[in-house]
Amino acid sequence: MCQKTLAKSSQGYVIKCGNCPNLHVAFGTVLLSLSADQFCAFSKTLARCYDVHKCRDNREEKCIQVPTELSSLMLVFTLNELADFQTLLQSAYEALRRERLLEFNLN
Numbered sequence: 001m002c003q004k005t006l007a008k009s010s011q012g013y014v015i016k017c018g019n020c021p022n023l024h025v026a027f028g029t030v031l032l033s034l035s036a037d038q039f040c041a042f043s044k045t046l047a048r049c050y051d052v053h054k055c056r057d058n059r060e061e062k063c064i065q066v067p068t069e070l071s072s073l074m075l076v077f078t079l080n081e082l083a084d085f086q087t088l089l090q091s092a093y094e095a096l097r098r099e100r101l102l103e104f105n106l107n
Contacts, residue, residue, distance in 0.1 A: 039093075
């Protein structure tokens with residue numbers, strides 16, 4: 001299987017699958033297989049969650065819930081984890097943008 005690493009950190013990675021059009025997003029113990037549109041939507045959701053919670057005093061309390069497309073599944077992060085995940089996704093977005101594989105408005 002051929003795959004291209006778009007972004008990598010000590011917590012996870014984002015790769016473009018060689019066998020399908022999806023992006024595989026791994027962070028901590030979570031692995032998501034997302035279409036380009038789903039990746040964009042999830043990235044925006046994560047950024048909004050971070051903006052809401054970025055002034056929290058306790059950055060290590062695992063209490064920030066991030067919704068998913070599956071209504072019965074929420075992801076839970078600390079503020080530090082959320083910041084790291086957002087940085088990872090932003091790096092992957094920039095790599096995709098450089099390759100002109102994905103275009104969307106961040107605003």
